[in-house]
Amino acid sequence: MQTIDQKMSAAGHRPAGFDYLRILLAVAVVFWHSFGISYGIPWTEQAMAGAAKPFVSFILPAFFALSGFLVAGSLARSTLTTFAGLRIIRIAPALGVEVVISALVIGPLLTTVSLGVYFSDPRFWAYFLNAIGKIQYVLPGMFPNNPIPNIVNGQLWTVPWELKCYLALGALALVGAARNRWAFLALGGLVPVLLTLAYVLWLAPDRKLTELGQITGWSLVLSFLGGVLVHQFRALLPHSLGMCALSLAAFVAALYLPFGEALLGLPIAYVTVYLGVLHPPRSVLLRTGDYSYGIFLYGYIVQQAVAQFGPWTHHWYVNFPLSLAIVGIIAAMSWHAVEKPALALRHYLPLADRLVGRVAEWCGRSLGFGDSTVSRPPLPPLRKTA
Numbered sequence: 001m002q003t004i005d006q007k008m009s010a011a012g013h014r015p016a017g018f019d020y021l022r023i024l025l026a027v028a029v030v031f032w033h034s035f036g037i038s039y040g041i042p043w044t045e046q047a048m049a050g051a052a053k054p055f056v057s058f059i060l061p062a063f064f065a066l067s068g069f070l071v072a073g074s075l076a077r078s079t080l081t082t083f084a085g086l087r088i089i090r091i092a093p094a095l096g097v098e099v100v101i102s103a104l105v106i107g108p109l110l111t112t113v114s115l116g117v118y119f120s121d122p123r124f125w126a127y128f129l130n131a132i133g134k135i136q137y138v139l140p141g142m143f144p145n146n147p148i149p150n151i152v153n154g155q156l157w158t159v160p161w162e163l164k165c166y167l168a169l170g171a172l173a174l175v176g177a178a179r180n181r182w183a184f185l186a187l188g189g190l191v192p193v194l195l196t197l198a199y200v201l202w203l204a205p206d207r208k209l210t211e212l213g214q215i216t217g218w219s220l221v222l223s224f225l226g227g228v229l230v231h232q233f234r235a236l237l238p239h240s241l242g243m244c245a246l247s248l249a250a251f252v253a254a255l256y257l258p259f260g261e262a263l264l265g266l267p268i269a270y271v272t273v274y275l276g277v278l279h280p281p282r283s284v285l286l287r288t289g290d291y292s293y294g295i296f297l298y299g300y301i302v303q304q305a306v307a308q309f310g311p312w313t314h315h316w317y318v319n320f321p322l323s324l325a326i327v328g329i330i331a332a333m334s335w336h337a338v339e340k341p342a343l344a345l346r347h348y349l350p351l352a353d354r355l356v357g358r359v360a361e362w363c364g365r366s367l368g369f370g371d372s373t374v375s376r377p378p379l380p381p382l383r384k385t386a
Contacts, residue, residue: 004234007277013073017278021066022292023285028059029155030299030327034320037303038313040147054252057215058268060158061223061251064165065269066276068227071169076231078349080173085349087166090293093342094334095159096131098297102152103127103139110305113141130156133163146307147314155300161217165224181232219261226269237270244274293339294331302327 008015036044048056075083103124111118118124121140129136135156142152172184230237237243247267254260254267285291303323306313313319 001238001240004230004237004239004273004277007239007279008234011277011279015277015279016282016286017280018066018070018276019282019286019290020280021062021272021276022290023295025059025063025066026292026295026299027324029296030303030324031316031320032056032059033155033300033303034316034323037146037148037300037307038316038319053255057255058251060215060220061264061268062272063158064162064220064223065227065230065265065272067162068165068169068224068229068269069231069273069276070227071166072228072231075169075173080170081352082349083173084166084170085352086346089342089345090339091162092131094293094297094339097334097338099128099130102301106301106305107139107142107152110143110308111139111141112144117141127152130159133160135159143304143308146304148304151300152304153300155296158217158220161220162224164217165221168221168225169228181229184229184232216261219264222262222265223268224265226265226267227272229266230269230273234273239274239277241274244271247271247274289332289335289340291328291331291335294334295327297334298330299323299327302330 002010035047047053071087074086078086107124108115108118113121118140123136123138123140127136127139130153135153137151137153137156139152143150148154176183247270250267251264251271254264257263303319306319306323306326313322
C-alpha cells in the first residue's frame with residue numbers, strides 16, 4: 001500500500017485531485033447558498049438540523065484542510081518571508097478587486113437608494129475594510145427585499161479565520177514546530193484541541209442538540225491544522241480507502257457530539273487529502289486556470305443580485321444555474337486579469353527575502369546582538385521561486 005507521500009511523488013507533486021476538489025468545493029458553496037438566498041435563513045437552519053448537515057458541514061472544513069496541506073508544503077519549500085509574500089499575493093489582489101467592484105460597480109447599479117445617499121453613507125466607506133480582512137456585510141440599499149435581506153457578501157466570514165490560520169502556521173514556523181512533525185503534533189495539534197474541549201465542556205455545556213458539532217471559525221482552524229498535520233506525517237500515513245471511510249465516519253459522528261468541533265479537524269483532513277492526491281486526467285477547464293477563488297469571492301453577491309429580480313428567481317433550481325453561469329465567467333476574468341498576473345510577482349520574493357534578512361541583520365547589530373565571531377553563510381543568488 002502506498003503512502004500519501006508516494007502518491008504525491010507518483011503525480012509529480014501536482015496531483016489533479018486537489019484541483020478538482022477546489023472547483024467542486026467552490027461550486028458546492030454556491031449550491032448551498034442558493035437554498036438560503038432563495039428561501040431564507042429559517043429554511044437553512046431547518047435543513048442543517050436534518051439530513052443535509054453532514055453534506056453541508058463537509059464543505060468549508062474540507063476547503064481549510066486542503067489549504068492546510070498545500071500551504072504546509074509551500075512553507076517547507078520557502079522561508080517565512082517568502083511564505084508570507086506568497087499568501088499575500090494569492091489572496092489580497094483578487095479580494096481587493098472584488099471589494100472595489102462590489103462597492104463601485106454592482107452597488108451603484110443595484111442599490112435601492114439614490115447615488116447621493118449611497119456614496120455618503122458611512123457603510124459605503126466601511127465596506128472597503130473587507131480588503132484587509134475586517135469584514136463588512138452591508139452596502140447601502142442593497143438587497144433589502146431578498147429572502148436574506150441586506151447581506152452583500154455572506155461568504156467572506158471565513159476570510160479572517162483563514163488569516164488566523166496563516167498567522168498560526170507562521171508562529172509555529174518561528175519556533176521551529178512547522179518543520180518538526182512531533183513538535184507540531186504537540187503545539188499545533190493537541191493545544192487547540194484541548195482549548196476547544198475546555199470551552200465546550202466547561203463554558204458551554206448546555207447547548208442544544210441542533211447546535212452540536214457546528215462548523216465554527218475555530219473548527220475551520222482545526223481543519224487547517226489537521227491538513228498541516230497530515231502533510232507532516234505524509235510519509236507515514238497510508239493512502240487507504242479503509243482509513244478514508246473510517247475518517248469520514250468519525251467526521252460525521254463528531255457533528256453530533258457536544259465537543260465535535262474539536263475532533264473533526266483530523267478526520268476531515270485525511271478524507272480531503274485522500275481525495276486530493278488522486279490523479280485523474282485534468283480536464284480542459286483545469287488546464288486553463290484555477291477559478292475556485294473567483295467563484296468563492298463573487299458567488300454570494302451574484303446570487304443575491306439574481307434573487308433581486310423577483311420571486312421567480314427564489315428557487316434554488318433557478319438561482320443556482322443562473323448564478324453559476326455568471327460567476328463562472330467572472331471567475332475566469334478574475335483569474336486571467338488579476339490572480340494570474342499577481343502570482344507573477346512571486347519571482348520577486350527572493351529579493352524581498354534578501355532585503356528582510358539584511359534589515360534584520362542590521363537591526364540585530366544595532367541593538368547589540370551582532371557577534372563578529374559568528375559567521376553567517378552567504379546569501380544565495382537571486383532566483384525565481386517555484
